[in-house]
Amino acid sequence: MAFVDEVTVWARAGRGGHGSAAMLREPFKPRGGPEGGDGGRGGDVVFEASSGVRDLSALADRPHLRAEDGKPGGASRRTGASGADLVVQVPEGTMVFDEAGLMADLVSEGSSAMVARGGRGGRGNASLASSRNRVPRSAEAGEPGEERRLSVELRVLADVGLVGLPNAGKSTLLGRLTAARPKVAPYPFTTLHPNLGVAEGERRLVVADVPGLVEGAHEGKGLGHRFLRHLDRARALVLVVDLSTPDPVADLHTVRKELEAHDPGLAARPWFVVGTKADLVREPESVAIRVAPDAVVVSGLTGEGIDRLADRVAELVEAASMDQEEERQPFVVLRPARPPFVVRKEGTGFRVVGRAVERWVAETDFDDPRNVVQLQRRLAKEGVERELAALGARRGDEVMIGERAFEFLPE
Numbered sequence: 576m577a578f579v580d581e582v583t584v585w586a587r588a589g590r591g592g593h594g595s596a597a598m599l600r601e602p603f604k605p606r607g608g609p610e611g612g613d614g615g616r617g618g619d620v621v622f623e624a625s626s627g628v629r630d631l632s633a634l635a636d637r638p639h640l641r642a643e644d645g646k647p648g649g650a651s652r653r654t655g656a657s658g659a660d661l662v663v664q665v666p667e668g669t670m671v672f673d674e675a676g677l678m679a680d681l682v683s684e685g686s687s688a689m690v691a692r693g694g695r696g697g698r699g700n701a702s703l704a705s706s707r708n709r710v711p712r713s714a715e716a717g718e719p720g721e722e723r724r725l726s727v728e729l730r731v732l733a734d735v736g737l738v739g740l741p742n743a744g745k746s747t748l749l750g751r752l753t754a755a756r757p758k759v760a761p762y763p764f765t766t767l768h769p770n771l772g773v774a775e776g777e778r779r780l781v782v783a784d785v786p787g788l789v790e791g792a793h794e795g796k797g798l799g800h801r802f803l804r805h806l807d808r809a810r811a812l813v814l815v816v817d818l819s820t821p822d823p824v825a826d827l828h829t830v831r832k833e834l835e836a837h838d839p840g841l842a843a844r845p846w847f848v849v850g851t852k853a854d855l856v857r858e859p860e861s862v863a864i865r866v867a868p869d870a871v872v873v874s875g876l877t878g879e880g881i882d883r884l885a886d887r888v889a890e891l892v893e894a895a896s897m898d899q900e901e902e903r904q905p906f907v908v909l910r911p912a913r914p915p916f917v918v919r920k921e922g923t924g925f926r927v928v929g930r931a932v933e934r935w936v937a938e939t940d941f942d943d944p945r946n947v948v949q950l951q952r953r954l955a956k957e958g959v960e961r962e963l964a965a966l967g968a969r970r971g972d973e974v975m976i977g978e979r980a981f982e983f984l985p986e
């Protein structure tokens with residue numbers, strides 16, 4: 576099973592239902608009134624973090640996300656049903672980016688972010704009726720749902736990461752410290768993606784085992800570098816050194832160098848060394864002391880030293896959490912609302928698009944000069960004239976707003 580930690584998706588929220596333009600017809604009444612209901616709103620596309628989801632493969636299999644459209648309004652002022660939201664479960668540690676940058680960082684179970692907003696329903700002619708236009712014959716169209724191309728990235732959230740050369744015995748230690756059962760084998764690059772395990776002690780600790788690092792990993796050699804970003808959010812690191820290799824001191828040096836080259840901030844995270852495969856070495860303590868004076872000596876095979884390792888890991892994370900600021904919080908970036916209107920060129924003229932602006936036009940009774948003057952004032956105040964001029968509109972150009980054509984006659 577492939578582990579997917581990066582994917583591009585297309586999220587499309589539901590369109591709002593159209594408003595209804597129904598007219599009341601009753602026997603013996605010469606003129607019916609407007610009685611069309613509003614359209615329902617379109618569903619949102621929402622991401623929600625869940626500890627039950629391991630990676631982004633479900634998104635990779637189905638990158639087109641679509642929420643349901645709202646239903647149209649009906650006669651007798653019936654409002655259309657809202658479209659259902661599409662809620663997509665993502666792993667904890669999922670980051671969502673749009674063109675403008677990071678949009679949401681869903682670090683804990685249940686945190687959620689709306690990634691595409693459903694369109695509002697169009698108003699029916701019953702809602703559109705006003706003192707100026709008592710009997711509107713048309714209704715508003717539903718607003719389209721937002722459509723977005725999103726980059727989604729997973730950065731696993733671990734308290735501590737196990738880092739070392741390939742074949743050092745990292746996955747074996749993860750299996751010893753937690754209930755996780757990662758693949759262990761006597762060759763390098765057994766681990767192809769990060770494994771997470773939970774150590775249950777006084778405090779619940781998440782331990783990550785990432786693929787082995789090789790010399791030159793930061794230049795793209797091996798697999799390790801690609802996965803190092805999963806350690807970006809680890810509070811602390813345990814550097815795993817195989818005591819049975821020809822030169823364990825040089826091995827540690829290689830790992831430190833690669834961490835440093837990847838990100839000096841990562842290399843500066845609190846860490847200690849665990850010397851493993853003690854069962855294969857004649858005097859493991861003396862070898863370990865040369866690697867690091869305070870190294871913990873263990874054997875993943877016999878289990879020797881594992882309890883001490885678990886205690887040291889807990890201490891390290893405890894100390895690291897004291898230094899590091901507050902708990903990691905999920906966050907969702909709130910962007911300013913959409914502009915009230917947008918002006919664009921259309922053929923030889925221009926078009927002004929915007930819900931409020933279009934509504935003002937739809938509500939205007941063009942047979943009433945006072946009404947028309949009021950509309951002009953509103954448009955000017957909103958900045959529509961200025962925007963048109965900025966885009967190069969000249970006196971006499973045609974400007975479309977909604978269904979209506981106007982002549983551009985700036986004051």
Ligand SMILES: Nc1nc2c(ncn2[C@@H]2O[C@H](COP(=O)(O)OP(=O)(O)OP(=O)(O)O)[C@@H](O)[C@H]2O)c(=O)[nH]1
Nearest residue numbers: 741742743744745746747761764765766787852875
């Ligand atoms: N004798 C002995 N063998 C060990 C010990 N720890 C791990 N091994 C063996 O070393 C080999 C590599 O162990 P892994 O745990 O897969 O190593 P790794 O660091 O996860 O390796 P990669 O995922 O390839 O980077 C396996 O054959 C293990 O059985 C140990 O303490 N003693």
Ligand SMILES: [Mg+2]
Nearest residue numbers: 745746765766
């Ligand atoms: Mg491994």
